[in-house]
Amino acid sequence: MTHQTQLSPLLKQATPVLVDHGEGSYLYDTDGRRFLDFTAGIGVTSTGHCHPHVVAAAQAQVGSLIHGQYTTVMHKPMLALTEKLGTVLPEGLDSVFYANSGSEAVEASLRLARQATGRPNVIVFHGGFHGRTVATATMTTSGTRFSAGISPLMGGVHVAPFPTAYRYGWSEEEATDFALQELDYIFATLTSPAETAAFIVEPVLGEGGYIPGNTRFFAGLRERADEHGILLVMDEIQTGFGRTGKYFGHQHFDVVPDVITMAKGLASGFPISGIAASRELMAKAWPGSQGGTYGGNAVACAAAVATLEVIENENLVGNAAERGTQLLQGARAAATSAVGDVRGLGLLVGSEFTTDGKPDTARASAAQKLAAEKGLLLLTCGAHMNVVRMIPPLVVTAEQVEDALAIWREVLAAV
Numbered sequence: 001m002t003h004q005t006q007l008s009p010l011l012k013q014a015t016p017v018l019v020d021h022g023e024g025s026y027l028y029d030t031d032g033r034r035f036l037d038f039t040a041g042i043g044v045t046s047t048g049h050c051h052p053h054v055v056a057a058a059q060a061q062v063g064s065l066i067h068g069q070y071t072t073v074m075h076k077p078m079l080a081l082t083e084k085l086g087t088v089l090p091e092g093l094d095s096v097f098y099a100n101s102g103s104e105a106v107e108a109s110l111r112l113a114r115q116a117t118g119r120p121n122v123i124v125f126h127g128g129f130h131g132r133t134v135a136t137a138t139m140t141t142s143g144t145r146f147s148a149g150i151s152p153l154m155g156g157v158h159v160a161p162f163p164t165a166y167r168y169g170w171s172e173e174e175a176t177d178f179a180l181q182e183l184d185y186i187f188a189t190l191t192s193p194a195e196t197a198a199f200i201v202e203p204v205l206g207e208g209g210y211i212p213g214n215t216r217f218f219a220g221l222r223e224r225a226d227e228h229g230i231l232l233v234m235d236e237i238q239t240g241f242g243r244t245g246k247y248f249g250h251q252h253f254d255v256v257p258d259v260i261t262m263a264k265g266l267a268s269g270f271p272i273s274g275i276a277a278s279r280e281l282m283a284k285a286w287p288g289s290q291g292g293t294y295g296g297n298a299v300a301c302a303a304a305v306a307t308l309e310v311i312e313n314e315n316l317v318g319n320a321a322e323r324g325t326q327l328l329q330g331a332r333a334a335a336t337s338a339v340g341d342v343r344g345l346g347l348l349v350g351s352e353f354t355t356d357g358k359p360d361t362a363r364a365s366a367a368q369k370l371a372a373e374k375g376l377l378l379l380t381c382g383a384h385m386n387v388v389r390m391i392p393p394l395v396v397t398a399e400q401v402e403d404a405l406a407i408w409r410e411v412l413a414a415v
Contacts, residue, residue, distance in 0.1 A: 078301045123191065240260070323392070324345070
């Protein structure tokens with residue numbers, strides 16, 4: 001006797017596309033229709049779909065070694081990736097640990113921070129997204145859908161404001177003043193600096209609505225971290241590897257982190273994540289605290305090496321900066337009265353839909369769905385899911401950006 005097995009009913013697709021294959025910035029459905037993919041697997045397919053160099057590297061690796069568990073044996077793709085990362089990681093972050101997902105990387109940074117400092121508490125920032133496990137969902141405040149129904153959550157997490165100027169209705173300076181003042185108030189009322197292990201923060205809020213931080217805000221975090229012996233952890237999972245027009249998002253803001261988390265665009269779609277810190281800091285993790293069955297998978301490592309080679313050889317960081325400016329300016333020019341704010345950094349561009357100053361989730365959803373019907377795949381984000389985000393691959397061309405903007409203008413005229 002057989003039973004028909006189906007996907008969980010909770011797995012709702014954002015678009016109606018049944019994909020047959022992908023190439024570059026395009027996806028093709030099973031009927032042969034072509035779609036501009038400005039979701040990139042939520043920022044994952046950094047070199048586009050099935051870049052020939054990445055495909056060749058993965059195919060070659062599959063034929064020699066698929067899996068070599070990295071606390072049992074060592075393999076060459078992991079050594080090659082570690083060496084390659086040394087050419088792009090911020091100076092001083094010369095020790096890496098590999099895992100599979102962004103959530104695992106954030107948990108690894110949390111574990112390292114608590115063990116290295118001997119302190120129990122961490123401070124995260126309102127609107128941040130860090131994962132879906134119990135620990136990372138506790139640290140996620142971009143929406144209650146990620147943590148609802150699984151209480152009790154993890155202790156030791158405190159939430160400070162992020163300088164979200166548009167939401168507050170303030171200037172960026174006013175929002176930054178408020179965020180830093182409230183952080184100091186948290187030190188006075190919720191968690192003593194002496195019991196605070198780390199700040200964990202995204203350079204640009206991702207799921208929280210594509211909201212960039214700013215130089216003065218991050219300088220304030222760095223100053224307080226240095227004063228109190230707190231670690232500054234930059235969650236670069238969505239902003240890393242060229243996405244923002246610099247190799248890492250924090251580099252826009254002249255701040256040096258103690259730890260970065262990485263995943264998404266590192267391997268063009270193969271699951272791999274990690275953290276980077278100084279060897280001195282990493283050595284303070286407790287024995288046995290880092291490991292995992294699939295971490296640093298050989299095929300994923302080979303794909304990651306190839307991805308970093310493509311990013312370098314095709315100047316994709318520079319392309320992300322240029323195309324990001326084009327996309328942001330075009331989205332701002334296209335905005336109608338239904339769009340209250342357009343913002344972003346590099347190839348992370350969000351248009352926030354509002355009516356009478358309040359979130360308009362229905363219109364954002366309608367815009368996203370209509371764009372898909374017209375051949376442009378987009379996603380929504382934000383606490384109210386009223387921000388439509390554009391996340392094209394780093395290989396996107398000027399012509400493809402213009403094609404996307406032309407569709408977007410049609411969508412805005414219709415909704």
